[in-house]
Structure formats: C-alpha cells, structure tokens
Amino acid sequence: MKKEAVLLASAVFAAMLLGGPAFAGPIAVVAAENFYGDVAAQVGGDKVAATSILSKPDADPHLFEASASTAKALAAAKIVIANGADYDPWMEKLLKANTAPGRREIVVADLAHKKPGDNPHLWYDPATVKALAAVLAADLSALDPAHQAEYEKGNAAFAASLAPLEAKIAAMRGKYSGQPVAASEPVFGYMAALIGLNMREERFALAVMNNTEPSAGSVAAFENDLRGHKVRAMLYNAQASEPAVQRLVQIAKDEKIPVVGVSETEPANTNYQQWMASQLDALDRALSSRATQ
C-alpha cells in the first residue's frame, strides 16, 4: 500500500470514528419530476447529483408507470422529492416498498398544503418552488453540515432568481386580471390564478387531466366559448394530444383566438426560471394581441 493510500484510508477511518460527514461524493437526490431535480441542482450545485424520473416533455406524466430502473435510481437516494397530490402515486408506492433508514422524503404537496383532488400542477406557483428550495437547503445541510453555508447561499440565490418571474406575474396581473381564458387541462392553473385570469371550462380540463372522456356538455360549452369569442386565449397542454383537445385547438385557430401551448415537464436545455418566463411571455403576447381587437 502506498503512503498516500494509507493516509487516505486512515483519514476516512478517522471520519467514521468521529461520526462526521464521510461523503465520498455528491449527495444523491432523486426527483420524481425534472423541474424538482433542477431546483435541487440549483440549490446544491456540485455537492448534489440530481436524477429525475419524469423528464420527457413528449409523454403524458399522468400515465407514467414506474419500472425496475426507477426503483434502482431510488435505492441510492439520500433525498427523494415527490410532487404528491396524486400526481405521482407510483413514487409513494416505491418509497413504501423500498424503505431506507435516514433517507429524507420531501412531498411538495405537503409544503403547499395540497391534497389528492387539488390541482396537482404545484410547480406553476413560484412560491411553492421557493418553499421546496428552502426545505432542500435544510435537508442538505442536515446530511452534510460541513457545507451548510453553501446550501444556504444556493437557496438564497434561487429565491432571488425568481424575482423577475414574480415581477412579470405582477405586471400581467395589472394588465389582465379578470380576463376570461380557457384551458384544455389545469396545468397552468396556479399561475393563471396568480395573474387573476378568469379560468373557464374547468369541467372539461379536469376530465382531460384525469384521462376520462369529457362530457358532451363540457365539450359543447368549450366550443361555444371559442365560437362566441368569450375567451381571450386558449391554453392547451402541449404534452398530451387527445383528439377532443386537438379539435378545440383547431376551432380556436379558425376563430383567430390565440392559442398558447404549455407543458407539464421542463423541456431540455432550459431551467425552471426560463421555462416559466417563456410561457408567461407567450401568454402575454396572446392576451395583448386580443386586447387591441
């Protein structure tokens, strides 16, 4: 054994004896959804290795089923982030089936005081994501106290980085509060509420989210909103492609009602802040184009 190796071995042994942090590498964080994995990476920087299970913007997250590789990713996790509110029930099952002492489990719905039956697209409220970042910083600090200052700095930087998004929401609230819109699914719901939009046709949106057939009455009401120009814009879930939704999108286009696609999963090569800002920009353009007509 070389001298360096002996020194390293004794240092590791000493750390074990002291019961101090003996982390050989970054802290493994597994997020059920990629926007939460993004937040973990932003808060923890290079001290964190974040893995996300749902990361494909072209698949419907409501239909996801866990596989053996999902369970494998979880096995090494020190921190697990789930959305909850029935958005990722597979994660709850996996955690129950594979208990690990010391593993920290963060359920975002608990932070937002939401339960099954509430709109599960919780990350569309920046305040909820900010609360997650703070809990992550606390959990990372508990697991790795030596780097607590860095985690606190990461959390503060993340919170500060949301300021432009919050300002944009406030500005749009000033311009568009009370404006009627409709959506194919309640993906954008929390942000729409922050802007003060009057969200119509929620019966249709809930049916589509739950992958049930929207009732004839709710389809007719939606169609009537579009043909009667009772909404300023139509939001649709770009990640799901139900024929009933595609048909309504086409009617909106025919009626020259601006259509805005939103997604459930964070697209590649972007981050949470940029993703939310670009969707707000698209909605801003859509609503301002109608306001002048």
Ligand SMILES: [Zn+2]
């Ligand atoms: Zn959804």
